[in-house]
Amino acid sequence: MIQKLLHEGVEVETSIDGYDAADFPEITAEKQGHRHPIHTVVVTHFELARMIERVNRRFASLLRSELTKLGIEDVGPAQAMVLLAIGDVELSVGELLDRGHYIGSNISYYLKQLGDGGYIDRVASQRDKRSARIRLTEKGEQLCSNLRNAGGAYNRVLARDDDDLRNLEIAFQTLHRLELVWGNAARYGI
Amino acid sequence: MIQKLLHEGVEVETSIDGYDAADFPEITAEKQGHRHPIHTVVVTHFELARMIERVNRRFASLLRSELTKLGIEDVGPAQAMVLLAIGDVELSVGELLDRGHYIGSNISYYLKQLGDGGYIDRVASQRDKRSARIRLTEKGEQLCSNLRNAGGAYNRVLARDDDDLRNLEIAFQTLHRLELVWGNAARYGI
DNA sequence: AATTTTACTTCAAAATTTGAAGTAAGTTAC
DNA sequence: GTAACTTACTTCAAATTTTGAAGTAAAATT
Numbered sequence: 001m002i003q004k005l006l007h008e009g010v011e012v013e014t015s016i017d018g019y020d021a022a023d024f025p026e027i028t029a030e031k032q033g034h035r036h037p038i039h040t041v042v043v044t045h046f047e048l049a050r051m052i053e054r055v056n057r058r059f060a061s062l063l064r065s066e067l068t069k070l071g072i073e074d075v076g077p078a079q080a081m082v083l084l085a086i087g088d089v090e091l092s093v094g095e096l097l098d099r100g101h102y103i104g105s106n107i108s109y110y111l112k113q114l115g116d117g118g119y120i121d122r123v124a125s126q127r128d129k130r131s132a133r134i135r136l137t138e139k140g141e142q143l144c145s146n147l148r149n150a151g152g153a154y155n156r157v158l159a160r161d162d163d164d165l166r167n168l169e170i171a172f173q174t175l176h177r178l179e180l181v182w183g184n185a186a187r188y189g190i
Numbered sequence: 191m192i193q194k195l196l197h198e199g200v201e202v203e204t205s206i207d208g209y210d211a212a213d214f215p216e217i218t219a220e221k222q223g224h225r226h227p228i229h230t231v232v233v234t235h236f237e238l239a240r241m242i243e244r245v246n247r248r249f250a251s252l253l254r255s256e257l258t259k260l261g262i263e264d265v266g267p268a269q270a271m272v273l274l275a276i277g278d279v280e281l282s283v284g285e286l287l288d289r290g291h292y293i294g295s296n297i298s299y300y301l302k303q304l305g306d307g308g309y310i311d312r313v314a315s316q317r318d319k320r321s322a323r324i325r326l327t328e329k330g331e332q333l334c335s336n337l338r339n340a341g342g343a344y345n346r347v348l349a350r351d352d353d354d355l356r357n358l359e360i361a362f363q364t365l366h367r368l369e370l371v372w373g374n375a376a377r378y379g380i
Numbered sequence: 381a382a383t384t385t386t387a388c389t390t391c392a393a394a395a396t397t398t399g400a401a402g403t404a405a406g407t408t409a410c
Numbered sequence: 411g412t413a414a415c416t417t418a419c420t421t422c423a424a425a426t427t428t429t430g431a432a433g434t435a436a437a438a439t440t
Contacts, residue, residue: 042355046341050274055242058369061376081239094417106397151236174358178245178348294387298389
């Protein structure tokens, strides 16, 4: 079912924004035992952005429902993402900002909520008393662990074989490149 | 432990420019006797989600600044995404909902703003008077066109050669798979 | 004709994000 | 050493975005 949709449902757009078609010779992925595209597709900036927006929306609602299933009422998907970003290390607010490209006041707000809920501990750094060191409490770790547990099922569905692994790997790296390009563009201009 | 992560995660090469594995607490490095990757890393479900969230944030702020540069005050990034989703076709609100996985009232709200700003026209469908048909006005098309124009620069940076194009396409398709898996999971359970 | 479903809209509330302004600690330049 | 500046973060208020419940009207079904 998913398989079918993957092959037939992907929007294959032939019009390219901001390009001269001649600049980009058509690409064809090799067939041998690959599930990924045989078709010619050119993906633009905005198509990727729209896809990312949609996927992000989907994930947020999935995460919300996982939290509901766990009976968590005081943590929304955005805060859960902060918890997951903290992971099992102790870090400063600044480091956390970098991890998620948040805006300062935003993270401050979430950390306050998470602190009130008992999900994180904050200790002033010894050598720099301006810097607050953050880490998960037992409760916070438990929540992350539960979420990760539930996430295992998705990992298994998404990464069924080598081909999936390769594609997910490329997707991850490519997203990272987008992150850098878009991020630098926003700061320094393209 | 590592074994388990390997089953549930996705391998990724560590050598990505400007990317420090320490940024991703969920990643564990491990050596494998594989074809190219010598250092492999495991990317989980949540890491992809966090990456997508970050990239989405970056793009939104880029879009906001493009809009500012164009002197547009009455359209935010979210509404601009709706305009881009409409594109150059005439469609119903329902189709638009599908395109972005929005919630009904959400799109309704944006369409009202965009209608007030003169960016879209809405006409009741002849054969089904419940269904509103939406399309961009001249002004809406102009804005999209300006945005796409500005986007061309990013396309050129992102898609430098065939390899980039291939990767972008795979990223797009893989994100589509995520969209389906996460979407179906939310509706019917995994 | 009555009921149900579809396709949206409206409204109010909640969640999230932003930005300006503030505090306190550290750094640098005289 | 201290005045000025920077950094690291917080607070608050406002803007934006998202959600959900309730509504309307047209179409489809019974």
